[in-house]
Amino acid sequence: MKIKRAILLILMVAGTLMSCTPEGAKDLNLTSAKILISPNIKSNMQETSATVLIEEIEKRTGISLEKDTNWDSNITIALALSSDNQLFGKELPFKSAEDAQELKKEGYRIYHASKDGHNTLWILGADARGVLYGIGKLLRTAKMKKGNISIDSNIDFSEAPEYALRGHQFGYRNTANSWDAWTVEQFDQHFREQVLFGANSFENIPFQAANSSPHFKIDPQIMEVELSRICEKYDAEYWVWTPAPHDLTIKNAHLQGLEEQEAFYAKCPRLDGVFVPGGDPGENHPAQLIPYLNDLSEILKKYHPDAGIWVSLQGFNKEKVDYFFEYLEKNNPVWLRGLVYGPSSPPIHLERKLLPEKYLHRFYPDITHTVRCQYPVENWDQAFALTLGREPTNPQPLMYTEIFNRDSKYTDGFITYSDGSHDDVNKAIWSQLGWDASKDPQEIVLEYSQFYFGPEVAEEATQGIFALEKNWDGPVLENTSIKESLALWKRLEGNNPQLVDNWRWQQLVMRAYYDAYIQDRLAFEKGLEVEAYEILANANSIGADKAMEEALRHLDKADSEMVSQELKKEVFSYGEKLFQSIGAQTSVEKYQARSAERGAVLDFIDYPLNNRWWLEDEFNKIKAFDSEAEKLARLEFISTYEFPGEGSFYDNVSSADAKHVTSKTDDAIDFLWENEGRSRKRLSTQLFQFTPALAYNGLDPNANYMIRVSGFGEALLRANGQLLEPTKYEKGFEEFKEFPLSKALIKDGELKLSFDKPDEEHLNWRKQSRVTDVWLIKQ
Incomplete structure (x- = not known):
């Protein structure tokens, strides 16, 4: 019994x-x-x-x-x-x-x-x-x-991990769009979560002034040591990013920097790596930088004998690169642990090839930015670039899986560049791929969703995250995913009130509302602009001044008859929730974001998505013309700017809906940034490439064509490989260059346009020549 x-x-x-x-x-x-x-x-x-x-x-x-x-x-x-x-x-x-x-x-x-x-x-x-x-x-x-x-x-x-180094940068500084508002406890929890997804390293940016952020709850001099303690708690490596003094040619310029560094090293219970960027910032020649690094290594070994010095060649020209590698070859320095590959470094495969085998090669990928960055969002519609900007919530599991597998094989691991919580999904992707580069991003995101949102929600939330990435693929007005994504996230939002205070959830739902609002607004405002051009087309009969007055009144409906305000209201509601939960600064005025580029998505949610600001300025210029004939001629040019007529073609070269452009920019500086993001230039003028390529077919071989180019600076144009001579060559913004096209070049009706890059390496990219608009006009 x-x-x-x-x-x-x-x-x-x-x-x-x-x-x-x-x-x-x-x-x-x-x-x-x-x-x-x-x-x-x-x-x-x-x-x-x-x-x-x-x-x-x-x-x-x-x-x-x-x-x-x-x-x-x-x-x-x-x-x-x-x-x-x-x-x-x-x-x-x-x-x-x-x-x-x-x-x-x-x-x-x-x-x-x-x-x-x-x-x-x-x-x-x-x-x-x-x-x-x-x-x-x-x-x-x-x-x-x-x-x-x-x-x-x-x-x-x-x-077991495929890559020995797997980490993320968490700079406790004002430029971060959330972390400067965090407590020690919040960092502890966040580092713990990153470790649970496979990270083993964290990089801080010390030496911040106590008054440099209005959000600091803890003096940064204290926090930089607390972060070291947290790393020790989780047996994770603690790294710091510390640029050298600006000009090391000044006698004894490096001494103050060394004293500051030593005081910091002495305080840290754990320190594993010191990364000194060669550029961004830093303009020092390696002849001055190398002795500084040598001195720095001696101080570091004094307090942390197992720690290493790392340096990047960011912004180095060929002479500097050659100097650095020749130094390594001749001197075989023991003070250098490894080289860091970051934005504007020499090509990653070349850097690894030139680096002696004894030195490690660390990846420093930018997973936090969308434009004006190392890895731009491919085929991103200008409407998103103007509104979401450089630091929105940006889950991109497919894109970063591709980048990881393309470039990481040349390195021994990574510590990513991040400046906020908005790229949290990307961090999980990189951490897990660091364990196994063949992992399916779908599996990684599913584990992410299950861990943070729960098993009942995981599968649908995973679909939602991939849908948000799809929202950014190509022209907004052609993207059916945007409304489908919103419907999915609204259903998830309604069915899971228990997640309302979860900051990861908040930022994903907010993105779904934001994307849908931009799509609705773009459709409305583009329609208003087309109708305004129809009004201008009647200028001959109603008069130039009346046509401009009516066209502007029609365009102003974008501000007086705003669409989809219920979506905008939800975006602002989530902006407030994110500020309360993690101090996310989605507005400069409302939440004291560091600047307009630093995640201030609320400040640009109603930025004009048509040319009404530009047209308003143009109309003011036209009103000052002496004759009606001059006014009418200019209005005709404006109304046909993008519509050159039957048999002719126009392309805004970096627009997601450009029909003939075959090239892509490689670093997303093709979105002009001026006046804190509130440029009044024509929208096409705010997009550019340095050397675009275009292709046409089906042209009339018996017709005469003229190529018109707008942009800035030089335009060294080739048609089917032949350098063309211009008949008009203006170099300013919204001025024009014109090139006659010989019939002999298009006998088969095919045309390929390319631009030689002028010798402008000595210029900042903002001053280098670029192309914004290209017309192929049938005469």
Whole structure:
């Protein structure tokens, strides 16, 4: 009888521990699990690992698991080192093969073993970090809801990182659009979450003035040390980004910088890397920079003997690059740990080729910006560039997976460039690809959604994140994804009120509303502009002044009859929620963002998406003309600017809907930035490429054509490879160059246009020649 009862009890327990999902797969119920931790894990990480596991489960389920030192429980989560032979008297369930992932640095294995009615979820790490990464896998894949936590009972997963360095920059400074408002506790939680997704390094930007941000809750001199302590807590590397003094040619210029650095090094409980950018900022020649770095390394070794000095060649010309690599070849310096590849560095594959093998190569990819940056959003509509700007919420899992796999293979790992919380999805993508570059971004985002939003929401939220990336693909007015994305996020928003205070949720839902509002407004305002040109076409009959007056009155409907205000209201509501939850500064005036480029998306939500500002200024000029004939001629030119007539073609060269442009800019500086983003120039003038390429077919080989070019500076135009001579050559904005096209060049009706790049390397990009508009006009 006792035996039967015992068997029945075992079956009842097993039934509790194993539950079936709707799909029929068995789950291991961890609700009543006890946690056992190997005493061989270094002491501070024993505490950290247990705390992370217990707290993150409790936040999502309300269940507070307990630590134990015996095997009395029917379900156990065992945290141990792969090298352990036993844990509190119980042998590990298997012997790892020599090449097992859980034996490699930072590697882990998560494995369910069942014997005699007892279930153990083993998390075995090669080291303390490995154990923490195994916990991260558990938390990302477990199904957690109030009162319950379970995981696939067949789980047997192991991995070790493909890249040794996997980190993100978190500069506690005013240029960040949220972090300068954070407390130590918020940074602690955020660093923890990044580690749970596979990061092992964090980079700060120290030496900020205490009064440099109105949002600082903690003196930055204190925070820069606190961040070091947080890294020590999670056994993560602590790096700092510290530019050299501006001009090292001044005698003793570097001494003050060294003194400041030494005081900082002495305070930090942990410091692993010091990154000194060669440019952006920094204009020093390596002849001056190298001695400074050597001195810096001596001070660093004094306080942190295992730390390393790193430098980038950002902004270096060929002479500087040659000087630097010749120095390495001749001197073989021991003070240099490695080279950092960042924006405006030499090509990444060339840099790795020139770098001696003994030095490491770190990637510094910009995952935070959309325009005027290292990796622009491809095929981005100008309407988004003018409104969302440079630092909006920008989940781009597909784009960054492609970039990672293209460029990371030339490096030993990465610490990404980030300046806010808006790129949080991108951070998860990079961290996980650092473990396995072949990972499916869909899987990564699904784990992201499950961990932060819950298993019931995960699949749809994952769809929503990919939909937001699709929103940015190509012309806004042709993109059906924008309204579909909004419908999805509105449904998720309505069905999940429990997520209303989740900042990651807030910024994703906000983007869906914002994108849809811009689409509606663009359609309305573009329509107004077309109708205004129709009014101007009647100027001959109603008079120039009356035509301008009526056209402007019609254009002003964009401000007096604004569309889709319910969407705009939701955007502003989420802007307030984000400021309250994480101090996100989506407006300069309202939330004291550092500047208009730093995430101030609310300030540009109603920026004109047609040329009404430009037309208003043009009309004021035209009214001063002496004769009606002059006025009418100018109005005709304006109304036909983009409509050159049958058999002729016009292209705004960087517009997402350009029909004949075959080239793309490679660094997204093709969106002009002036007057804090409130340029009154014609919209096409605010887009440009330095050397665009265009292609036409089906041209009339018996017709005469003229090519007109607008832009700034030079335009060295080639037609089917032949350099053309201009008959008109104006160099200012919204002035024109004209080139006759020989019939002999288009015998087959095909035409390819290209532009030679003038020798302007000595000029800042803002002063270099560029092309904005191209016409092919049939005479």
